[in-house]
Every structure is written in structure tokens, then in C-alpha cells.
Amino acid sequence: MSKNRLIIIASLLLVFFLTGCAAPQPLRLATTTSVNDSGLLEHLRPAFEEETGITLQVIAQGTGKAIETGKAGDADVLLLHARSAEEEFVAGGYGIERIEFMYNYFVIVGPPGDPAQVAGLSAVEALTQLMEAESPFVSRGDNSGTHMREISLWEKVQLTPAGDWYIQAGAGMGAVLTMASEMQAYTLTDKATFLAMRDELELELVVEGDPDLRNPYSVIAVNPEKHDGINNRGAERFIEWITSPEVLDMIAQFGVEEFGESLFIPLNQ
Amino acid sequence: MDNIVAGIYEAWNLIITFDRELYGIIGLTLVVTIMSTLISALIGVPLGLAAGSSDFKGKRILFRVVHTLMSLPPVVAGLLVFLTLSRRGPLGSLMLLFTPTAMIIAQVIIITPIVLGLAEAAVKAKSKAVYETCAGLRLKRSQSLRLLFHECRYPLISIIVAAYGRAVSEVGAVMLVGGNIQHHTRVMTTAIVLETGKGNFDTSLALGIILLAISFLINSFIWKFQEVS
Numbered sequence: 196m197s198k199n200r201l202i203i204i205a206s207l208l209l210v211f212f213l214t215g216c217a218a219p220q221p222l223r224l225a226t227t228t229s230v231n232d233s234g235l236l237e238h239l240r241p242a243f244e245e246e247t248g249i250t251l252q253v254i255a256q257g258t259g260k261a262i263e264t265g266k267a268g269d270a271d272v273l274l275l276h277a278r279s280a281e282e283e284f285v286a287g288g289y290g291i292e293r294i295e296f297m298y299n300y301f302v303i304v305g306p307p308g309d310p311a312q313v314a315g316l317s318a319v320e321a322l323t324q325l326m327e328a329e330s331p332f333v334s335r336g337d338n339s340g341t342h343m344r345e346i347s348l349w350e351k352v353q354l355t356p357a358g359d360w361y362i363q364a365g366a367g368m369g370a371v372l373t374m375a376s377e378m379q380a381y382t383l384t385d386k387a388t389f390l391a392m393r394d395e396l397e398l399e400l401v402v403e404g405d406p407d408l409r410n411p412y413s414v415i416a417v418n419p420e421k422h423d424g425i426n427n428r429g430a431e432r433f434i435e436w437i438t439s440p441e442v443l444d445m446i447a448q449f450g451v452e453e454f455g456e457s458l459f460i461p462l463n464q
Numbered sequence: 465m466d467n468i469v470a471g472i473y474e475a476w477n478l479i480i481t482f483d484r485e486l487y488g489i490i491g492l493t494l495v496v497t498i499m500s501t502l503i504s505a506l507i508g509v510p511l512g513l514a515a516g517s518s519d520f521k522g523k524r525i526l527f528r529v530v531h532t533l534m535s536l537p538p539v540v541a542g543l544l545v546f547l548t549l550s551r552r553g554p555l556g557s558l559m560l561l562f563t564p565t566a567m568i569i570a571q572v573i574i575i576t577p578i579v580l581g582l583a584e585a586a587v588k589a590k591s592k593a594v595y596e597t598c599a600g601l602r603l604k605r606s607q608s609l610r611l612l613f614h615e616c617r618y619p620l621i622s623i624i625v626a627a628y629g630r631a632v633s634e635v636g637a638v639m640l641v642g643g644n645i646q647h648h649t650r651v652m653t654t655a656i657v658l659e660t661g662k663g664n665f666d667t668s669l670a671l672g673i674i675l676l677a678i679s680f681l682i683n684s685f686i687w688k689f690q691e692v693s
Contacts, residue, residue, distance in 0.1 A: 256661065257661030257662060257663070259661060259662035259663035259664070260660060260661050260662065260663045261663075262663060263663035263665065336646060336658075337658055337661055337662060338661075338662040338663075339661075362645055362646075362648075363645065363646035363647075364643055364644060364645055364646075365644040365645070365646060365650060365654065365655075365658040366639070366643060366644050366658075370639075370643070374562065374643050376551075377550060377551050377561055377562065378562065379551075397551070
């Protein structure tokens with residue numbers, strides 16, 4: 196009896212093992228929370244899996260952690276929006292090539308009525324004015340792509356924000372938007388996350404469209420020579436797929452129905 | 465392996481360089497966790513003593529609820545406190561959201577059921593024998609309760625140590641209601657989450673080692689205190 200059971204279990208294990216070999220290796224994509232929170236990847240994933248037969252596993256992390264994941268060979272391809280960190284990653288030989296394929300904009304949002312009167316200013320003018328007026332401002336404070344952009348804006352006007360008004364949150368985009376709404380403070384956010392959460396927030400858009408706030412996204416295949424077991428074929432296939440005109444059209448259409456505008460703008464448009 | 469060695473090295477470095485931010489984080493961690501453990505003990509121990517040594521109508525169903533709340537996910541406790549203290553919530557005017565007070569409230573909600581549920585069980589196990597002795601000695605009710613408390617002191621201390629352990633290792637609730645704000649509401653666990661998110665694994669590990677060292681000191685202190693008294 197128990198011998199029979201053993202044989203059944205062993206043959207089942209063998210079947211699982213063999214089917215595991217036959218199915219193509221899954222593709223591990225490390226990306227940032229803001230990309231994942233917008234819902235874009237969930238929107239694209241079924242089409243990719245159907246067309247290629249490759250299972251796509253999305254790992255959403257902070258930008259710094261996503262890069263470490265790539266360096267450790269725990270992901271096959273990265274989708275990020277932090278240019279200098281990405282360039283460093285490629286220069287260090289961890290990634291093959293940085294391929295920009297879409298962008299959107301960061302925006303500055305603040306309490307209704309814009310108490311600090313920054314609407315219509317450029318991004319750096321607005322930040323300077325917020326600092327002078329000591330208007331509460333919530334910073335991500337987590338080395339994310341958004342935080343790195345904020346730091347580069349302060350550096351551009353050679354200011355170092357500090358004081359009670361400058362709140363260093365150390366949290367994700369959604370949490371920081373909620374915090375800014377609760378504290379009636381200003382913050383820098385990617386537009387996609389703000390639009391997706393707008394109904395829950397007592398915040399309004401005050402600064403947008405400044406070229407300094409352009410937010411490019413890129414994909415990078417992890418260098419298969421650094422580690423064993425990197426699914427480079429899958430990564431190449433994914434990059435080829437996501438930069439194809441049909442998929443870029445799908446990206447352009449994403450969110451239009453719900454928000455009245457594209458959340459991400461493909462580079463071919 | 466490299467990361468782990470680097471973590472131990474970094475922990476040592478952070479401690480001996482008297483990193484001011486780190487000591488601020490440790491200080492706040494101690495304030496929040498000790499306050500919440502103290503408040504929960506002040507609520508849970510007397511109630512557990514009273515409930516464990518008596519029987520009343522509805523006790524079974526009450527303690528079934530208490531035992532269920534022992535597995536309340538910290539994030540859910542945090543969410544309830546968040547919604548209550550939010551600008552749009554019933555107590556929004558108190559402006560307590562994103563303050564250490566809010567963090568203490570959330571932790572009290574998480575650990576009070578643990579103290580109460582375990583204290584009741586510990587007391588119940590001893591109450592019969594103690595009361596028989598007390599009846600034989602013709603002690604008054606208040607004297608019996610004191611004797612019962614004295615008899616249960618070991619399990620009660622273990623319970624408080626466990627509750628403290630839950631408070632100090634908890635991250636979901638303090639992240640939600642505290643917001644992990646630098647120099648204001650950042651504690652050890654939320655700092656570890658932040659550093660991990662940044663990819664600074666050795667700093668995260670260093671903070672974890674320091675957190676365990678603090679817990680070791682606190683435990684030693686509690687047991688020492690009990691031996692003396």
C-alpha cells in the first residue's frame with residue numbers, strides 16, 4: 196500500500212519536473228513601485244504572455260532595491276525611471292543597454308487654493324518659493340527615481356532644504372501623497388500615480404509641463420555574463436516586444452478612457 | 465555571505481561612531497514600544513487577573529473575541545487608527561496622525577489582547593489552588609488577589625516580554641500611522657524597511673542586529689528586576 200503510494204508520488208514528481216523543463220523559463224522583471232501602482236504592467240502582461248508564451252513575473256520594489264536585484268542577478272530585465280542610476284548600472288557592466296521607450300511628467304501638487312501661490316511657476320521657481328515661505332513639503336526621502344529628481348531640482352538652484360517644513364517621509368509614492376493630503380502639504384509626484392489616486396486626495400495640481408519635470412522610462416536587459424541562469428533570451432524578447440509600434444500604441448491608450456489623457460507617452464509619438 | 469559580514473561590521477561602526485540619527489531612532493523606538501507595552505500591561509494584567517480568577521456571564525464569548533484579536537494583523541490595527549485620526553476621520557481635529565502618539569495608540573490596540581488573553585489563561589491555571597489555600601488561611605479577597613498575583617509573576621513577566629517583542633518587531637502599523645518621517649516618527653523597523661528599499665542591505669542588517677541587541681538588554685533588565693524584587 197505505502198509502496199504503491201511512493202511510486203505514485205515519485206511519478207507525479209517526475210511529471211512536474213519534466214513539465215517544468217518543457218515550459219519556457221519565466222521572465223523576471225524588476226520595476227519601481229510607481230510603475231506598478233499605475234497598473235500599466237498588469238494591462239500589458241496578458242498580451243505579452245499570449246504572444247510569446249513566456250510567463251512574466253513582476254517584482255515591484257524601490258528604485259535602489261530594483262537595481263540591487265538586477266546586480267545580484269535576481270531579475271532578468273529592469274524597467275526604471277532614474278537615468279543616472281541606470282547609466283551607472285550599465286557602465287558597471289551589470290546591464291547591456293539602456294533603452295528609453297516612454298515618458299511622462301512629474302508634477303508638483305499642493306493643497307486646494309494653493310496657499311503658497313506657486314501655480315504657473317517653473318518647477319525650480321516653485322520649490323524656491325516653497326522654501327522661502329517655509330510651506331510644508333513632503334519629500335519621498337527614499338532614493339527613489341522621484342526622490343532623485345527632487346534632489347536634482349534643488350541642486351539646480353543650489354539650495355539645501357531643511358527645517359520643520361521639509362518633511363522627509365521615507366515612504367512610497369502612494370503613502371507620500373496620502374501624507375501630503377493629510378498634512379495639507381506640497382509634494383513632487385509622477386503624474387500617473389497622482390491621477391490614479393486623485394479622488395482620495397485633498398490635493399490639486401499646481402505645477403506641470405516644465406521640461407525639467409520630464410520623466411523618461413527605460414528598459415535594461417541584465418548582463419547574462421555576470422551570473423548563471425539569467426533569462427537573456429526572454430529579456431531580449433521583452434524589450435523587442437515593448438518597443439514595437441503595436442505595444443507603444445497600447446501604452447498610449449492606457450488610462451485615456453479613465454483619466455482623459457495618456458498616463459505614459461511612448462517615444463514614437 | 466559578503467552582505468552579512470558587511471552588516472556586522474556596519475553595525476559595530478554605527479554604534480561606536482555615535483551616529484546621531486541612529487541614536488534618535490533608537491530613542492524613539494524605546495519610547496514608543498515601552499509606552500505601548502506599559503499601557504497594555506496596565507490594562508491587560510488587572511483585567512486578566514480579575515477575569516482569570518472569576519467566572520461571569522458572557523466570559524466565554526468575550527475571551528473568544530480577545531483570542532481572535534490576538535491575531536489581528538498590525539496593518540489592520542494601523543488602518544483603523546489611521547482612518548480614525550485622518551483629517552476626514554472622527555478624531556481628525558486632534559491632529560495626531562503621523563505623530564509618536566498615534567504609533568503608541570496603534571501598538572496598544574495590537575498588544576493589549578495578547579496581554580489580556582495570555583494573562584487570563586495563566587491566572588486561571590493557578591487560581592483554584594491559590595484560592596483553596598487562601599480559604600484555608602481565611603484570607604480576605606484583596607489578600608487572595610495579591611497572593612494570586614505573586615504566584616503568577618513568572619508567567620506574567622513572560623507575557624509582558626512577549627508583548628514587548630511584538631511591539632518592537634512590528635512594522636506595518638507604525639509605518640502607516642507614523643509615516644516613517646525622519647527625525648520625527650522613524651523607528652528601527654521602519655528604518656530597516658527604508659534602507660532595504662534603497663538597496664542598502666548591510667545598513668538594514670546592521671539596524672536589525674542593533675534592534676536585537678536592544679531587546680537583549682531590555683530582557684536582561686526585566687528579569688534582573690524580577691530577581692531583585
